[in-house]
Amino acid sequence: MKQFTLVLVGIALTGTPALQAQERIVPEGMQRVYDNFHYAPIVKVGNTLYLSGVVAGDEDPEQQFESVFRNLDRVLQAAGSSLADVVDMTTFHVKMREHVQTFMMVKDRFMKEPYPAWTAIGVETLFSERSLVEIRVVAILSD
Numbered sequence: 001m002k003q004f005t006l007v008l009v010g011i012a013l014t015g016t017p018a019l020q021a022q023e024r025i026v027p028e029g030m031q032r033v034y035d036n037f038h039y040a041p042i043v044k045v046g047n048t049l050y051l052s053g054v055v056a057g058d059e060d061p062e063q064q065f066e067s068v069f070r071n072l073d074r075v076l077q078a079a080g081s082s083l084a085d086v087v088d089m090t091t092f093h094v095k096m097r098e099h100v101q102t103f104m105m106v107k108d109r110f111m112k113e114p115y116p117a118w119t120a121i122g123v124e125t126l127f128s129e130r131s132l133v134e135i136r137v138v139a140i141l142s143d
Contacts, residue, residue: 027078057130065106096122
């Protein structure tokens with residue numbers, strides 16, 4: 001029994017992202033972000049993409065949310081992916097109650113079935129002061 005348990009632990013550990021090869025992907029036009037703020041827009045581990053938060057700063061909430069999803073899609077495309085590959089989405093909202101209906105309307109224009117898991121979190125402020133939302137996602141590359 002102990003030997004069987006050790007084998008399972010060994011299998012579980014070799015499958016963890018920390019032990020797999022990792023690749024940093026910096027889309028065109030984002031090298032300055034990587035150099036100045038010291039974070040990778042995308043980390044690829046196996047066939048899984050982990051995207052850092054994406055924002056926009058347009059004044060009108062609907063336009064801003066559309067820009068964020070377009071930016072998100074552009075970043076995903078740089079890694080050979082798309083919004084269709086997103087399996088998990090976390091959104092951080094300033095004034096969430098005020099803008100959630102508009103956000104959901106825009107989200108539904110970009111995110112189609114099968115829908116990803118989604119967690120929405122209300123926050124007081126974001127790093128970019130003009131931003132109302134920041135979106136981070138996990139995507140699985142299609143074969």
